[in-house]
Amino acid sequence: MPSNLTVELTAPNGRKYTQPTGLFINNEWTPSSDGKTITSINPTTSSNEQEIASVHAASGDDVDRAVKAARKALKHPSWKNLPATDRGVLLNRLADLVEQNRETLATIETWDNGKPYADALNGDLTEVIGTLRYYAGFADKKFGQVIETTPDKFAYTVREPVGVCGQIIPWNFPLAMAAWKLGPALACGNTVVIKAAEQTPLSILFFANLIAEAGFPPGVVNVINGYGNIAGAALASHMDVDKIAFTGSTATAKQIMKMASVNLKNITLETGGKSPLIVFDDADLDQATEWAHIGIMSNQGQICTATSRILVQDGIYDKFLAAFRAQIKNISKIGDPFDENTFQGPQVTKAQYDRIMSYVDIGKQEGAKLECGGEPLTDMGDGKGYFIQPTVFTGVSENMRIYQEEVFGPFVVIQRFSTEEQAVDLANNTTYGLGSAVFTQNLVRAHRVAKNIEAGMVWINSSQDSDWRIPFGGVKQSGIGRELGEAGLEAYSNIKAIHVNMKSKL
Numbered sequence: 151m152p153s154n155l156t157v158e159l160t161a162p163n164g165r166k167y168t169q170p171t172g173l174f175i176n177n178e179w180t181p182s183s184d185g186k187t188i189t190s191i192n193p194t195t196s197s198n199e200q201e202i203a204s205v206h207a208a209s210g211d212d213v214d215r216a217v218k219a220a221r222k223a224l225k226h227p228s229w230k231n232l233p234a235t236d237r238g239v240l241l242n243r244l245a246d247l248v249e250q251n252r253e254t255l256a257t258i259e260t261w262d263n264g265k266p267y268a269d270a271l272n273g274d275l276t277e278v279i280g281t282l283r284y285y286a287g288f289a290d291k292k293f294g295q296v297i298e299t300t301p302d303k304f305a306y307t308v309r310e311p312v313g314v315c316g317q318i319i320p321w322n323f324p325l326a327m328a329a330w331k332l333g334p335a336l337a338c339g340n341t342v343v344i345k346a347a348e349q350t351p352l353s354i355l356f357f358a359n360l361i362a363e364a365g366f367p368p369g370v371v372n373v374i375n376g377y378g379n380i381a382g383a384a385l386a387s388h389m390d391v392d393k394i395a396f397t398g399s400t401a402t403a404k405q406i407m408k409m410a411s412v413n414l415k416n417i418t419l420e421t422g423g424k425s426p427l428i429v430f431d432d433a434d435l436d437q438a439t440e441w442a443h444i445g446i447m448s449n450q451g452q453i454c455t456a457t458s459r460i461l462v463q464d465g466i467y468d469k470f471l472a473a474f475r476a477q478i479k480n481i482s483k484i485g486d487p488f489d490e491n492t493f494q495g496p497q498v499t500k501a502q503y504d505r506i507m508s509y510v511d512i513g514k515q516e517g518a519k520l521e522c523g524g525e526p527l528t529d530m531g532d533g534k535g536y537f538i539q540p541t542v543f544t545g546v547s548e549n550m551r552i553y554q555e556e557v558f559g560p561f562v563v564i565q566r567f568s569t570e571e572q573a574v575d576l577a578n579n580t581t582y583g584l585g586s587a588v589f590t591q592n593l594v595r596a597h598r599v600a601k602n603i604e605a606g607m608v609w610i611n612s613s614q615d616s617d618w619r620i621p622f623g624g625v626k627q628s629g630i631g632r633e634l635g636e637a638g639l640e641a642y643s644n645i646k647a648i649h650v651n652m653k654s655k656l
Contacts (some may be wrong), residue, residue: 151359155179157203162194163488165257167356172203173212174358176219182206182210183215188348188375193264193496194487202261205351207444208376213343213384215425216372220314220341221390223369224234231340240337242294243401244364246284248275251360258353259325262380264496264536266487268589278329281618281634286334290624292338294637294646296510304650309643311339312416313392316385318395318406319354321347321498322452330618330633332371338642343391345382348548349499351375374539389413390646393641396420400582400627402643416643418631420623422556423584426577427457427613428599430570431465433589437611440474445587445613447482447540451496451506451560455585456630457613459532459553459594460564461576469619471544475522478540482560484527485537494541496536497559506559510541513552518563519545548579556582570599578604586615604630 155172159555172179186275187204208216248255256271265274284444296309317331328344332536336343346354358373374381386394386409394418396406400422409416420529427445429438431552445457487495490604501527510524523541538560546553553563567573577586586605590596593610600608606624609615616622621637623629631641 151179155181155206159203159272161257163257163487165254166485167254167257167397169203169258169352170355170359170500171203171218173208174361175212175216175371176372177362177366183211184209188351188377190262190350190352191499192261193498205355205375207382208374210380212376212382213381213388215342216374217314217316217385217388217390219369219372220343223339223447223645224311224314226367226369228367229339229370232339234292234339235338236548238286239335239338240364241282241289241333242287244360244366245279245286246254247360247364248279248357249283251356252279252631255325255356256351258356258410259350260487260495262350262352262460263321263324263626264487264498266495268490269449271509274323275325277326277618281326281329281333284618285337286333287637288636288639292643302651302653303578304652308646308648309338310646312642312644313340314390315340315342315395315642316334316388316391317342317344317395318382318385318394318396318398319344319347321349322449322454324350324388325353325559326396328357330397330638332635334373334633334638334642335395336366338639340642341370341392343385344387345373346373346375348375348377367422373475381408383409386410386415387412395641404630418630418633418643419629420633421453421584421627421629422582422626423454423456423624424459424554424556425455425457425585425587425605426459426461427587427601428567428577428582428589428591429460429462429470430573430590430595432591433466434591434611435473437468438589439470440479442474442514442591443477443481446562447478447560448614450494452498452502452558453614455457455607455614455616457585457587458557459577460562461567461573462564462570462574464566466599471564472519475542477540478522482540484539494537494540494560495537496539497510498536500536502558503538503577506538506541506561508559509552509555509557509559509561513543513550514551515648516552517545518543518550521564523560526616529649550574554580561587570595574599574602581627582624583626584628585609585614
């Protein structure tokens with residue numbers, strides 16, 4: 151790797167490593183064509199905005215280079231003719247290398263993103279490794295079928311790669327979201343250009359070296375960093391990209407969908423949410439408050455499926471609110487993400503910090519009651535970092551912006567309901583339909599409500615405990631298509647039907 155495209159770093163936890171700073175195209179590190187860079191900031195030290203590293207930002211020309219490398223690799227015999235079982239071997243080898251570099255990757259995620267190190271190490275990296283291994287196992291198990299018609303015809307189908315896949319990953323779970331997309335794409339024999347989030351590019355750039363080390367041929371996976379309105383737009387609108395997969399905001403997804411229409415790209419979009427969590431009178435109170443807290447406050451509230459609207463039945467409302475506030479006080483230790491006792495780190499950027507604080511003002515102006523939080527954390531020594539206290543509003547109504555709009559932070563609204571029918575109506579009164587949760591000990595009601603909620607996913611007596619073996623995705627304005635599970639493979643292969651005439655004469 152060229153020395154001018156790396157930097158030697160020592161993270162706050164003392165771990166030393168070599169950080170790539172270039173663009174990974176055709177298994178080689180190159181600078182951006184125009185020399186532009188993006189500086190990654192440590193969100194824990196916002197008072198002086200400590201720089202971690204500056205990385206090259208891809209231009210439109212760089213995106214074109216990456217797409218051409220992916221197209222060439224798609225046609226090259228070393229990838230095109232590679233047996234599916236061998237693709238699985240490569241994915242397993244990549245998972246092994248992630249396992250070997252687990253501590254370094256978790257360190258980079260924490261430093262660059264602000265999430266607690268324990269979460270990155272035990273949560274995110276576990277998911278990356280598990281997802282890659284899961285799809286490694288599927289590589290040689292995705293095939294066509296023979297279809298019975300008449301004695302005069304023999305018909306069968308084959309599964310073929312979609313082609314060159316552009317993948318755009320978000321900043322809240324950089325490596326995990328990359329694995330969600332790379333796993334099925336590579337298992338099905340595609341090639342990839344993956345764009346890192348400009349806010350958190352460091353871990354996926356380190357990960358790129360592991361792709362080459364695992365033995366993937368040049369051009370099969372290309373990793374670029376860059377601004378969404380430049381590199382992301384160039385990728386989404388590129389005429390030689392066959393598919394675009396995006397995770398991020400609904401507003402951005404709408405723009406990507408328009409750009410992808412230039413050549414009718416296959417699209418997978420996983421977008422925003424305003425997920426409800428319904429607590430019925432008969433719910434286990436301790437269980438409900440524990441999961442409700444995890445559902446909105448984990449990962450600093452920066453989760454697309456975060457259960458950010460809590461709906462509580464009248465008979466248990468006061469008890470739940472008191473228990474939920476106690477849960478926040480006892481569990482939500484905010485501070486240094488490398489401290490093993492920290493539950494909540496800083497928000498990822500100043501822009502995200504400012505967005506959340508603006509919604510605190512909106513909630514107050516709309517007449518909602520601020521139960522707790524809504525303030526920056528002021529007891530962090532010199533006040534460093536983008537830290538926000540867990541924020542809870544009550545007295546909300548359905549027309550309030552804080553009830554309808556995604557805040558993407560440790561910010562939750564709590565609302566009463568009386569009947570099951572009212573709870574379902576409140577839950578569905580949103581343009582989103584990603585996640586949802588139901589707490590009750592009445593399993594008949596649990597399944598009935600789960601069926602009636604307009605969402606791609608429903609948790610019963612839990613929240614956010616997703617699994618790479620189970621499909622993930624939304625309805626309404628929360629996205630198109632599914633990731634994870636066997637369903638995640640569907641978007642990365644085309645079905646070709648082959649008709650064989652068995653009759654010699656018409």
